Amino acid sequence: MLSVYGWAEPTISSEEDAFSAAASLESSQTPDASAANFKPDPDPFVPVPGSIPSGLTQLGLGQYFSPYAIVVDKSARTLSVWRKNNNQIVFVTSYATDLGRVPGDKMVLGDLKTPEGIYFFEHMYEGRQLNFEEYGVRAFTMDYPNFFDRRDRKTGSGIWLHGIPDTTSLWRGSRGCVVIRNEHMDEIQKYIALGRTPIIVEEKTTYIDPARQILQSQQMRTWLENWRRAWESKDLETYMSFYHPDFESSGMNRRAWRAHKKSLNERYEFIRVGLFEPQILGQGERRIIRFVQAYESDHLSDFGEKTLYLERLDNGPNAEPGPWAIVGETWKPIHNQLLAQQLRANAQELTR
Numbered sequence: 001m002l003s004v005y006g007w008a009e010p011t012i013s014s015e016e017d018a019f020s021a022a023a024s025l026e027s028s029q030t031p032d033a034s035a036a037n038f039k040p041d042p043d044p045f046v047p048v049p050g051s052i053p054s055g056l057t058q059l060g061l062g063q064y065f066s067p068y069a070i071v072v073d074k075s076a077r078t079l080s081v082w083r084k085n086n087n088q089i090v091f092v093t094s095y096a097t098d099l100g101r102v103p104g105d106k107m108v109l110g111d112l113k114t115p116e117g118i119y120f121f122e123h124m125y126e127g128r129q130l131n132f133e134e135y136g137v138r139a140f141t142m143d144y145p146n147f148f149d150r151r152d153r154k155t156g157s158g159i160w161l162h163g164i165p166d167t168t169s170l171w172r173g174s175r176g177c178v179v180i181r182n183e184h185m186d187e188i189q190k191y192i193a194l195g196r197t198p199i200i201v202e203e204k205t206t207y208i209d210p211a212r213q214i215l216q217s218q219q220m221r222t223w224l225e226n227w228r229r230a231w232e233s234k235d236l237e238t239y240m241s242f243y244h245p246d247f248e249s250s251g252m253n254r255r256a257w258r259a260h261k262k263s264l265n266e267r268y269e270f271i272r273v274g275l276f277e278p279q280i281l282g283q284g285e286r287r288i289i290r291f292v293q294a295y296e297s298d299h300l301s302d303f304g305e306k307t308l309y310l311e312r313l314d315n316g317p318n319a320e321p322g323p324w325a326i327v328g329e330t331w332k333p334i335h336n337q338l339l340a341q342q343l344r345a346n347a348q349e350l351t352r
Contacts (some may be wrong), residue, residue, distance in 0.1 A: 001197070013344060019069070019270070020161070022285070025251070028034060032282065038168075038169030038171060038172070039169070039171060041096045041170045041171075041181070042077040042078075042096045042097075042170065042171075043096065044076075044077075044078045044079075044080075044094040044095050044096045044097075045073060045076040045078040045080070045094060046091075046093075046094055047080070047091055047207055047213065048207070049091075050209060050210060051207035051208070051209065052082070052089050052207060052208055052209070053071045053082065053205050053207060053208075054199070054205075054206045054207065054208045054212075054213075054215045054216075054282065055071065055118070055200045055205075055281055055282040056069055056071070056082055056200075056213070056281065057213070057216050057217050057220055057280035057281060057282055057287075058084075058217045058220070058221070058278060058280040059082070059083070059084035059089060059148070059279060060084065060196065060277055060279045061084070061277050062084075062104055063277055064276075064277050064292050064305075064339075065196045065290060066191075066192075066193040066196045066197040066198075067083055067084040067085075067097055068081060068082065068083050068084075068092070068191040068193075068197050069081075069082045069083075069089075069198050069199075069200065069281070070082075070161075070188075070191070070192075070197065070198070070199040070200070071199075071200050071202075071205055071285075072097060072099075072114075072178055072199065072201040072202070072205070073202065073204060073205040074099055074114065074116075074201065074202065074203050075203055075204040076204075076205070077096060077097055077099065078094050078095070078096065078097060079094065079095045079096075079097040079161075079178065079180055079188075080092075080093070080094040080095075080205075081093050081188065083096070083102075083191075084268040086169040086213075088210060089210075089213060092191070093187070095180045095181070095184040096179075096180070097149060097170075097178055097179060097180050098164065098170045098171065098172065098173065098174055098179035098180075099173070099174060099178060099179070100113045100173065100174055100175065100176045101172075101173030101175070102173075102175075105203070106144070106156060106159070106176055107154055107155075108154070108155045108156060108220060109155045109156040109157075110156070110214075111156075111173055111176075111178055112173070112174075112176060113151065114159070114174070114176050114177070114178060114201060115144045115145075115154070115156075115159055115176070115201060116201050116202050116203060116284075117144070117146060117148055117149060117200075117201060117283055117286075118140040118146070118148075118198060118199075118200050118281045118282065118283050118286070118288045119143050119144055119146060119147070119159075119198065119199050119200075119201065120143050120196070120197065120198055120199070121140040121142060121143075121161070121192055121193075121194050121197055121199065122140075122141045122142070122143050122194060122195065122197055123140070123141045123194065124138065124139070124140050124141075124189075124192075124194065125138070125139045125141070126138040126139070130162075132165065133165065133168070135160070135162040135163065135186060136162055136163020136164045136179075136181075136182045137163045137182045137185055137186065138162065138163055138182075138185045138186075138189065139160045139162035139163070140160060140161045140162070140192060140194075141158070141159075141160050142159045142160060142161065142194070142199060144156070144157065144159040145157065145295060147309050147328050147330075148286055148309065149329070151328075153282070155275070156176070157161070158176075159176050159177055159178075159308050160177045160178070161177065161178045161179075161180070161188075161199065162177055162178075162179060162185070163179070163180065163181065163182040163185035164179050164180070164181060164182065165186075166181070166182070167181060168322050173234075178199075178201065198279070198281050198288075199201075200281060200283050201283075202283055202284075207278065208269075209243055210221055210260040217280065220280045220289070220324075221238070221278065221280075221285070223323075223324060224275065224278060224280075224289060224291075224308075225240075225275075226238075227239070227242045227326075228273050228275055230242065231250040231271065231273055232271050232272060232273045234265040234268075234271060234308065235341045236258070236261060236265060239261065240254075240257075240258050240261070242325060242326055243257065243258075243310060243325060243326050244313065244325035244326060244327045246327055247325075247326060247327055247328065248327070248328060249328050249329050249330070262349050264297075265314070267299065268296075268297040268299055268300075269298045270293070271294055271295075271296070271297045272296040272297070273290050273293065273294070273296075274293070274295075275291045275293055275294075276291060276292040276293075276294070276296035277291060277292050278290070278291040279291065283300055285311060285312050285321070286310065286311055287308075287309075287310040287311075287324060288307060288308070288309060288310070289307070289310065290305065290306070290307045290308075291305075291306055292304075292305060292306075292334070293305070293306040293331065302333060303333070303334055304331050304332055304334050305331070305332055305333075305334060306329065306330070306331045307329060307330045307331075308326050309326065309327050309328040310324045310325065310326055310327065310328050311325060311327050311328065312324060312325070313325045
């Protein structure tokens with residue numbers, strides 16, 4: 001089994017330490033930082049039973065992608081944990097949280113705002129790797145800036161989920177990180193698998209009922225299956241209809257991507273594509289779909305993890321939202337051969 005932990009060298013610091021050491025002090029220079037005068041922690045929001053964050057369209061099965069997801073509602077100062085349980089997404093727990101000192105979505109390095117989007121955890125730091133007074137017992141780094149952030153020309157880095165000691169106010173405001181109490185960092189650790197557990201950060205979380213969530217999942221799975229069939233059948237026109245005019249991947253724009261795929265279709269006698277354990281997440285008018293992909297042709301065979309980045313096509317002013325289209329995609333191999341064999345043996349195909 002792959003470890004869920006990552007390690008790095010000591011003396012680790014988050015974004016704003018690199019930006020401005022003097023401006024980034026979070027402790028003594030913040031008026032409410034002392035234990036004597038800070039107010040009680042905010043009460044974490046507990047959702048109505050049966051309600052589900054609208055961004056959690058489908059979570060992993062636990063074979064490769066995590067069955068857990070974390071959602072941060074900035075307006076409620078709440079971090080909540082969710083889990084896929086059979087065919088349902090259920091609430092696990094929620095914690096009070098602190099956020100960037102400045103409200104709004106992060107745009108540039110040093111703006112002290114917490115970014116909004118769909119992220120994944122990359123590394124874990126703890127113990128002597130951290131300044132305990134600032135980052136608590138443990139920190140998980142987030143993959144900000146992600147594909148969409150770079151597309152929006154956002155800057156900065158070093159956005160974390162980290163702890164905070166009881167002697168520090170949970171209202172002090174961070175430099176852009178998401179912050180919870182140390183005791184809750186100990187609890188949340190078991191829900192995080194590096195690279196595979198998502199954290200969705202949004203200004204205000206909207207909730208839907210299970211029937212709506214199931215419908216959304218079915219619609220996105222149907223969209224994904226139609227994309228797969230078009231690719232596998234070498235139906236180039238239908239396949240390219242799934243791609244946004246502003247698509248870019250591997251240094252190719254949409255026109256170059258079409259030429260590349262046309263060349264492969266002509267070279268290969270057959271193509272077979274299997275998609276397993278899709279993880280479908282949303283924030284605003286954007287979606288991220290991740291899945292395990294098995295690809296085979298008469299010239300090439302590979303097995304790995306693919307990510308599709310989706311945006312709505314523009315249907316013009318006052319029109320209904322357009323269909324989803326791929327603005328970018330990435331693929332990376334699954335190097336663990338034993339894991340790959342297990343996934344091949346146990347995977348459930350998207351069409352089942």
